[in-house]
Amino acid sequence: MNRRWTCFWLVCCSVFLAYLPDLRNGLLAWDDAGYILENSNIHSFSLATVHWAFTSFYLNYWAPLTWLSLAFDYSLWGGNPVGYHLVNNILHALSAGTFFLICHRLMMVYDGALPKGSRGRFSVLNPLWCAALAALLFAIHPLRVESVAWATERKDVLSLFFGLMAILFYLRYACGCGSLQARWPQNNNVLLRDYSLSLLFFTFSLCSKSLLVTLPVVLLVLDWFPLKRIASSGIRAIVLEKVPFFLLAAAVALLTMAAQANAIEPIDGQTRVLNAFASIAAYLRLTAWPSGISPFYVHPFNIPGMTWAYFLPIALFIVITASCMQLTKRLPVVMACWLIYLVTLLPFLGLTQQVGAQAMAGRFTYLAGLPLALLFSLGINALFASFGASRAARIAFLAAMAVLVLTNAYLTVREIAFWKDDVTLWTRVIELSPSTGRAYFQRSHAYYLQHNYQRSLADLDKAITIAASKQYRAMHELYQKRGIIHGDMGDLVTAVEDYTKALETAKADKRSEILYARGSAYQKMGRDDLANGDFRLSRMAIKETGGGNGSL
Incomplete structure (x- = not known):
């Protein structure tokens, strides 16, 4: 087994161990009952179950693979909460490992994609360590707890796992494809296989939840940097290549809108926009300083006008975006990560319509946390790379990795305890x-x-x-x-x-x-x-x- 796969399994095992305390938690009356215990549709596994899963808008969701996975679980564990938490933990751990593989592949092309003036100073000390740190910072973080520790969010962990597999195969295809000036490489069976598998896993992801509905745009950003395929092949060829992805995303977006039509809250446009900017800023703060994470943030529903509480997030958004644009020529990875962060958050900001009574939620960062973890890992790497590629710098980098991961692990275990049962969960909300x-x-x-x-x-x-x-x-x-x-x-x-x-x-x-x-x-x-x-x-x-x- 080579070092890359050794790191893959170390990442998976570390994440799984961090979430082991979740196995002591129960199923909640808050949605777990409706999704699992009281959902007679999943209490058997048959062709009728499959038909129901693909044709129903149960609880305002179209998520057939999620329902089938829960039906399979019910056939194994019945109402025992341990089984549902165990499967969520395994899927999350595998997603962390898959994200490590994605980051490692991106690291391999990162140095060559940097502008000449930025090479050396911002080079990656060790692609394996940097990729592992990014995966661990993403997966072992208190903001991930809601998606993993809440059995209802099987749709999150299942959708992300399939979505990351889609990205991984797309990167294999894109890195092997090179320029598209010679049009589609029809005679290359390996490339066709990787492209097809990427599309297939994207379909599986969308059938679990519309979490990755913006994936085609994310792939376009990756084509810009670090893959640099837009520069070599032209934007038209790259966009045409994504047409099947866009069609799938559009179809599932329409299905999701139809499923959630009865759950839309009548909120004015000004309130939706101001809450969206406030949420973006709050997610950044909670990612960098994960203190006081609430399982539920009640929506303000009616914001009468601009106040400092909403002006500051807008100002912060403008400053960050302007800074990223300023750094684009010298360090395009910052702009790429910021764009992916915004694109992946967009469906959950409630800009077009508000579904549910929550202003924001930790689970809404499950996908958007990926680019931030990667960028933070590159930042730690650049800090120690500035001292040169010495043995001392490498040891310091490993020490920083250990401190960050262990700190996050402690906070994650603490957050998991709040999801033990309904009384504990809502007591936490009341405290905050x-x-x-x-x-x-x-x-x-x-x-x-x-x-x-x-x-x-x-x-x-x-x-x-x-x-x-x-x-x-x-x-x-x-x-x-x-x-x-x-x-x-x-x-x-x-x-x-x-x-x-x-x-x-x-x-x-x-x-x-x-x-x-x-x-x-x-x-x-x-x-x-x-x-x-x-x-x-x-x-x-x-x-x-x-x-x-x-x-x-």
């Missing part, structure tokens, strides 16, 4: 942001599942107070949930009061469920006349809305 009503609501639900009704009720009261102060538009959900808790506690009078409050703000398609719950409470109180009235109104509401009412 006490005014997040969603966190109290979710922790209330977690206590409710534990039959700890007093704590559940206390959290829900807090959630209602916060929601009312923010003029939350779905107050009926909170009152309905509180009515359920009071009913389970035997306080039917208060339960009826809460259901009545819920009906005051509930839309037509939600009224049937609430009316039925209030009718059931009346029935238990012996008020059959009122119960029958609510049951009749509930049936009428179903007819008026044409079907079911959904669930809380």
Whole structure:
């Protein structure tokens, strides 16, 4: 086994060991239940499962390979959380190893691609060490925990693994292809194989999640630097070469938009733009200084105008972009990494539409963290290369690697502990942001599942107070949930009061469920006349809305 593959397995094993504490965590009521435990579609593995996976928009996602992987897991482990976390960890570790191979290949062409004036000072001390550092800095980082430790995010780890395989085979193709001035190398079976495998793995990635929908643009940036294929072949030939990739990306983008059509939040354009710039800056800060990472960042929903909190991120964006442009001739790798960072973040910034109630999330950096890790590794390399390629410089580089990786490993293990269960998770959100009503609501639900009704009720009261102060538009959900808790506690009078409050703000398609719950409470109180009235109104509401009412 050569040194490259030895490093590959060392990277994979190091990442896997760093995430071993995750095997002690459970499955969360927050989405894990809907994705796995309550998803009867994956509780068997058959042709019907395959058909459902490819034809459904379950939970606002089109992710057939993700559903099939979870169905396979369920056939092995059932509801045992260890199996789901184990598979996520293995996929993440393999992605880290694949990213190492990608970085190593890029390092091999990096020195030759640098402008002549920059060679020597910015040369790579050792491509294997530099590539390994980039892979470890990416994979063992607290921002990766959400994608790996949350079983629901199987779609992230699966999509990234296939996507990195697509990039790896594309680099093999591009490095062997050379100039495209002689058009497509139809007689070279090896190149055709690598290109086809890249396209195939890209398809697998998109069928897991639309995480890498911007991959064709990323490949164009790599063609610019460090591959320098645009200079040798021309932009037209390079773009035409990507047409199959763009067509696949466009098709899946349309499917994703259709799947998420019912989950779009009505947020004005100004708020979306300002939140996007704030998110870009926050992700950079959390990458460099991963302190205070929250499992949930509530969206502001309505930003009335420009304040310093939003002006500074815009100013930072302009300064960084201008600096990268200034460095383009002397050090184009900085601009290349910045462009890839922005391109890979773009689908998750909510600029065109906002899906869900989160302003940002650690999982949204799962792909965008790659170029930053590579750039940071090159920066550490350049720092020690400036002292010359001496033995002391190499030892110092290895020492810096060890310190950085061990520090990140400690912070990653600490972050994993916050994902142990729902109570621990939402307690962490409350610690970091006490005014997040969603966190109290979710922790209330977690206590409710534990039959700890007093704590559940206390959290829900807090959630209602916060929601009312923010003029939350779905107050009926909170009152309905509180009515359920009071009913389970035997306080039917208060339960009826809460259901009545819920009906005051509930839309037509939600009224049937609430009316039925209030009718059931009346029935238990012996008020059959009122119960029958609510049951009749509930049936009428179903007819008026044409079907079911959904669930809380």
